[in-house]
Amino acid sequence: MTIGGTLTLVLPIEDSSQIGHARRTAQKLAEQHGFDATDAGRVALVTTELASNILKHAARGELHIRTLPRPNGAGVEILAVDRAGGFDLQACLTDGFSTGGTQGIGLGAVSRQTDVFDVYADSRGAVLLARLYPRSDKAPDRRIGVSQHSLHNDPACGDVWHLAFDGPRISVLVIDGLGHGEEAERAARAGEKAFAVAPFASPLLLLGDMHHAMIGTRGGAAAFAQFDGDALKYVGIGNIGGCLITPDKSRGLASHPGIVGGQYRKAQPFDYAHVNGHLLIMYSDGLQSRWNLQDYPGLVHRHPAVIAAVLHRDFCRARDDVTVVVVALEAAHG
Structure with a gap:
């Protein structure tokens, strides 16, 4: 299997109006690469929460999105990237946690919707990774x-x-x-x-x-x-x-x-x-x-x-x- 290089798609997240655009972009990408309605819905949900999380905790940041070619089909990768310190990972992983007064499903729930979820956060900012594959795709994640x-x-x-x-x-x-x-x-x-x-x-x-x-x-x-x-x-x-x-x-x-x-x-x-x-x-x-x-x-x-x-x-x-x-x-x- 070979994977030809592609650019990372960067979506700025600086205002709540950009969350909907990010959700639609990621969901459409998933649908174009063989995700059914349920799996594409998971992509939309995770994208929404990651974008919302950027606004809540960092005020601004970016979503980095790319497709992940697989032996049969493709996955979708979403990275939330910011430059703000003070990210409380344990609190954010708690279902229902929100600093913005919204209901928030919590990153804990997001992690359960994803096939790969990882985070690195320090005083320089945070990077959150979500990878999603169609439920029918049982191949292991490539590191x-x-x-x-x-x-x-x-x-x-x-x-x-x-x-x-x-x-x-x-x-x-x-x-x-x-x-x-x-x-x-x-x-x-x-x-x-x-x-x-x-x-x-x-x-x-x-x-x-x-x-x-x-x-x-x-x-x-x-x-x-x-x-x-x-x-x-x-x-x-x-x-x-x-x-x-x-x-x-x-x-x-x-x-x-x-x-x-x-x-x-x-x-x-x-x-x-x-x-x-x-x-x-x-x-x-x-x-x-x-x-x-x-x-x-x-x-x-x-x-x-x-x-x-x-x-x-x-x-x-x-x-x-x-x-x-x-x-x-x-x-x-x-």
Whole structure:
């Protein structure tokens, strides 16, 4: 199974009038991807409560929404993101709790409506994750997270990501086409198309195919990681950031200078043994590189989608396209 990269849909929540729009948007998305009326209704209910929760506790924030391709169909992911401190998680998880004088079904009830529910909150703000799948979909949740945003909400994005799964194997790609806009996207998509043909091929052959596909475009920075259930191979050209993280350690992943589709003098795959259980984080240079998960106690144990959203919220440069991909390296992905 492969998952082609898509932008995160961002819905500002700054006024109660925006709650209805968010609910309708999420419900329509669910219906378009095969949710029946009951399951789409769950999506609408959860979206309403998460948006309302932002206004109650933070006054303003955003909902980040994306579809989650599955072997049979798709799920819907909703992230509530804010920058306000003072979020009382235990109180909010109590059914009927409301600081706004409304009835409120409580995040506890929301968590029971969802297939995946997770939260991270501290003085910098809160991120709440809800993932919903049709009740007929019994496949396990994939512990991956992606946050991708184009500069100035341009419909074209020069960043591209791609994920491939084959049993316990995972292959992860991030490309940053030079500049931004349509020409940058064309360059990145050319590389992605070549990668998608054989995402588990020998790293240098795969990089060569991507390079040839990107000749004649602007070119770009590119990196991919191949996980076999135990070890990981990593190849990077240009300034795609990559790291392997455990609760007590972080290792940067090495890249070589150059431009894929342009010129690079050297390419070498690096091998990292026994990384099952690690987090893999890859990101374009639209994200600052000075972040450290240890500055966020407990975040390493949260769902990868929460981690990606926190990193985007706090470290986006806001002057380029930005992509953050977080993958829990687990042989049980199957």
